Amino acid sequence: MSPFFVVIIVASxxxxxxxxxxxxxxxxxxxxxxxxxxxxxxxxxxxxAAGLADARLDVMAGLVTLWGARLxxxxxxxxxxxxxxxxRWAILRGRMGRTQYAxxxxxxxxxxxxxxxxxxxLPALTAFEHRxxxxxxxxxVVALVFLLLLAGETTADQQQWDFQTWKSAEIAAGREPSPxxxxxxxxxxxxxxxxxxxxxxxxxxxxxxxxxxxxxxxxTVAGAALLTVLFVGSTRFTEDITRSxxxxxxxxxxxxxxxxxxPRRRAVxx
Numbered sequence: 001m002s003p004f005f006v007v008i009i010v011a012s013x014x015x016x017x018x019x020x021x022x023x024x025x026x027x028x029x030x031x032x033x034x035x036x037x038x039x040x041x042x043x044x045x046x047x048x049a050a051g052l053a054d055a056r057l058d059v060m061a062g063l064v065t066l067w068g069a070r071l072x073x074x075x076x077x078x079x080x081x082x083x084x085x086x087x088r089w090a091i092l093r094g095r096m097g098r099t100q101y102a103x104x105x106x107x108x109x110x111x112x113x114x115x116x117x118x119x120x121x122l123p124a125l126t127a128f129e130h131r132x133x134x135x136x137x138x139x140x141v142v143a144l145v146f147l148l149l150l151a152g153e154t155t156a157d158q159q160q161w162d163f164q165t166w167k168s169a170e171i172a173a174g175r176e177p178s179p180x181x182x183x184x185x186x187x188x189x190x191x192x193x194x195x196x197x198x199x200x201x202x203x204x205x206x207x208x209x210x211x212x213x214x215x216x217x218x219x220t221v222a223g224a225a226l227l228t229v230l231f232v233g234s235t236r237f238t239e240d241i242t243r244s245x246x247x248x249x250x251x252x253x254x255x256x257x258x259x260x261x262x263p264r265r266r267a268v269x270x
Contacts, residue, residue: 122209181246
């Protein structure tokens with residue numbers, strides 16, 4: 001059986017599980033809990049179908065495994081596997097009717113996101129279809145870029161973790177934290193550096209497939225492109241919530257790049 005169809009079968013089972021679990025538990029973060037796990041499985045399916053004998057696929061699988069391990073750890077330490085639902089789903093439920101949200105759960109949370117988790121790994125399909133082509137200097141460059149991006153996301157998440165730990169301690173001590181959101185380190189140059197590094201890693205993975213095929217004109221770019229679109233919408237929604245909690249966030253928005261790290265602008269919101 002084609003590894004692509006194996007991935008589709010596994011992804012379909014995962015989607016059914018996420019939907020059933022969300023209906024039974026009234027918790028809609030099941031896809032979130034599997035986000036860092038199933039892409040690793042999918043890429044290894046392609047590498048395994050090549051008999052673990054294709055160097056490029058093995059490198060891709062190894063890099064995605066590092067990505068998954070790091071993201072799983074970060075999600076776990078924030079309590080992601082303790083049954084706590086993403087706060088944004090509760091806000092959306094409050095804005096939608098019961099039937100409307102049920103449809104949103106099926107078509108966006110479950111189907112769209114699980115489809116996206118397949119799509120972002122399909123550069124491995126391109127590499128599988130062109131297996132046997134030797135590694136080039138470009139592969140090593142892309143692998144190095146991927147690792148640098150992984151280090152960047154790790155740093156951004158650690159900075160946020162340290163800040164939130166400090167903030168919680170201040171609140172517990174009865175003090176008002178100042179500032180109320182992180183604006184230093186990588187967060188001085190991007191409002192969401194972790195989002196930037198996350199998306200960029202999947203663009204790097206796409207280039208592995210493009211190198212194998214000898215052309216960037218590959219339909220499997222759809223995964224990285226749609227992931228970027230998803231992050232654009234998610235960023236806007238998240239920032240709307242943040243700005244409603246912290247009016248001073250508007251000043252931060254005016255001075256700081258949304259995702260791609262850049263030096264701060266001088267513009268200030270009055």
